[in-house]
Amino acid sequence: MSFLRRRSAPVPAGPDFDVLAMDPSDWPGNLGAGLLPAPDGTCQGVFLRYDLFGGRGPAMIIGNLPAGSPFRDLGEGQVPLEVAQLLAALEDEEQVEVLAVEDDPVMHEDNLLIVRRVKCTEERISCVQFDRSDGVLVTIASWDRPITSDLYALLKPLPPEIFRP
Secondary structure, X not given: OEEEEEOOOOOXXXXXXXXXXXXXXXXXXXXXXXXXXXXXXXXXXXXEEEEOOOOOOOOEEEEEEOOOOHHHOOOOOOOOXXXXXXXXXXXXXXXXXXXXXXXXXXXXXXXXEEEEEEEEOOOOEEEEEEEOOOXXXXXXXXXXXXXXXXXXXXXXXXXXXXXXX
C-alpha cells in the first residue's frame, strides 16, 4: 500500500501530493523496499522508500525496527536511521540533529496511539515515531511534506513473522 493521493492533476507531476492513500499500481514515482539483516538471520529492520522526485531522492521513508535492533540505539541528538537515509538519498551532507521530541496522541481505529514527533535542525524534515503492540518501532521520515494524523489510519502493519529467522 502506498500513502499518497493526487491532488487534482489527472497525471502525476512530481511532489505535489497529499499524504493519503492510493493503489500501488497507480504510484507516480519509484517505490522500493529493503531489509536490514543480522548475522543470525533475523530481520533487524524493514524500510519502504517512496521517491516522487524523479530519481533525485525520496519524499518519504518508513522504517520498521523490531525490539533489540541495534539501529534503535541513538546517541544524544542523533537522528533516526530513516532521517539519515533520507538525507543521504537527497545527497544532503548537512549535519542534522534532533532538537526535541514531543508526544502527540492520535486515535487509530479504537485505540489511542502515542506518536512522538521528532523535531530536527533541518526544518524540511518531518519525522514521527510510534511503537506497535508487538514491540516494532515505526519511524516515518518525510522531506518537505508535513506528516498529518490522516496517515496513521492508512498504515497497515507488516506481519511479525517477517522479523524472525
